Amino acid sequence: MDSMPSLNMPIDEEEDIEMPLPEGIVHSPLSFEDAQISIVNLSKSYRTDDSETVAIQDFTLDIKKGELISIIGPSGCGKTTVLRMIAGLMPPTSGKILIDGRECTGPGPDRGMVFQDFALFPWRSVIQNVEFSLEVAGVPKEERRQRAERYLDAVGLLEFKDHRIHELSGGMKQRVGIARALVNKPDVVLMDEPFGALDAQTRNIMQVELLKVLAKTDQTIIFVTHSVDEAVFLSDRIVILTKRPAKIKEALEIQWPHPRDRASADFTYLRKRILKQLEKENVLD
Amino acid sequence: MTALFKYDENNKIQRWIRSILIVIASLTIFVAIWWFLSLTLNFNTVPTPGETFDALISFIQNGDPETGRSAWDYLESSLSTFVKGFLLAAIVAVPFGLLLGFVKPLRELASPMIEVLRPIAPIAWAPIFIYTPALSYAWGPALVVFMGIFFPVLTNTMFGVTRIDSGWIDASKTLGANSTQIFTKVVFPASVPYILNGIKVGLGVGWMCIVAAELYAPPLGGIGFFLTTCATNGQWPSVYAGLIIIAILGLLTTGLAEQISKRVSKRMGME
DSSP, X not given: OOOOOOTTSOOOHHHHHHOOOOTTEEEOOSOOTTOSEEEEEEEEEEEOSSOEEEEEEEEEEEEOTXXXXXXXXSTTSXXXXXXXXXXXXXXXXXXXXXXXXEEOOSOOTTEEEEOTTOOOOTTSBHHHHHHHHHHHTTOOHHHHHHHHHHHHHHTTOGGGTTSBGGGSOHHHHHHHHHHHHHTTOOSEEEEESTTTTSOHHHHHHHHHHHHHHHHTOOOEEEEXXXXXXXXXXXXXXXXXXXXXXXXXXXEEEEOOOSSOOXXXXXXXXXXXXXXXXXXXXXXXO | OHHHHOOOTTOHHHHHHHHHHHHHHHHHHHHHHHHHHHHHHOOTTSOOHHHHHHHHHHHHHHOBTTTXXXXXXXXXXXXXXXXXXXXXXXXXXXXXXXXXXXXXHHHHHHHHHHHHHTTSOGGGGHHHHHTSTTTHHHHHHHHHHHHHHHHHHHHHHHHHHHTSOHHHHHHHHHTTOOHHHHIIIXXXXXXXXXXXXXXXXXXXXXXXXXXXXXXXXXXXXXXXXXXXXXXXXXXXXXXXXXXXXXXXXXXXXXXXHHHHHHHHHHHTTOO
């Protein structure tokens, strides 16, 4: 299990190229026919008075309906920026995002989001947080209570439905966050380092729970993380980004069934291979 | 003396006894200084605490012998001016503060106006309001109180809105809320603790305004009027009794506002 390569290890470029893919892992195309989401030539730059920072450049990626795709990259590379643009919370500088062929221009309930810092409403109870999207959509009181209870049950928090947010632990808070994002059945759920604020043990439990909840749905999940372990454990596909300006370095399809064994040789090997690639992005300037 | 500083922080009763002892000690020292000053200065404008206490009891029991009005008559007049000014300020300042906080261009436009008006002592408006025929005694003093309460509530509310966690706004947008819903379901509740804090500060300022405003409005006959007539007649212990009544009422209102503000913030999980 403990085979993490040291980050200070000198990098051998040759070895990196030669590291073959294990069985069940294949290179994945970035564009294909039956995409649900098409991100086309997306760019984002920030302009200050005398300089321009390019965060994302010509980012192109197709996403299939129902897949769990992880976006992983060196910290500060703009993973979250990509996610926020898909959510419609931030306009791209150029390029576009198509969902089922429609260009997305602003936020909408078809794209739910789970936030790293939970972003729950502390003045609302647990169930009132989950009901929020149904409430603003005008769903009748009784129906939205039932639907919220169903999702709270799915994340194992039904008995806490009347609690206040500040009474919950970090892991419980994010369960509420997940239930809140799923309850109105969005086509896509965007997860921005959802377990980043949790301790390692809670994190592993949450990953298992997430897969259980998602097994009952056909929602597309775009998952941003900086944990390679998490990405390999959860994803149908992993997209590895370069450092700023972020471009796609490699996209891998993981065909392994769930549950995956974090301690298996293949798992450890794949994790090591991805870490090496990221390491190169971090070290080489 | 050291008993005041040594105590078990986790013992609720000890904490309670300690805070009461501190208040008693503080007020005792205050009365002692007052007594000392009144005896050494020997000015008739500085009566002793004893004389003041007698005057206070007599005022509460018998009212004002000069006018035949009871203490409650004076109080009622002051309180009604205060409540008018306060309600008016809250009704105007809270919606304006929310709006200015939420809409940046409006805030930018309004900020210079607010900054120009805010430093003016509310009492400076008293002659203008009271000698405006349409306002006169009915609204003039209440509007002075309004000016005192309006700005703290307005600026605190605005500040609260601008300080709202942007994550809450983002979350509500991805959950399908439109601008109106963001305003009513996120911006407003998230600002409540700041609004209450503004009201708490405003109440304190309001009390400072009331007596001064009443000096310009003898027909209203509030506590401020009582102070001036007693002073003109040289009844200094009664003047001090009036001051004590004002102090106690001020403490009660701000204390109440503080408790409400604390409880609501706690209930909302936003301490």
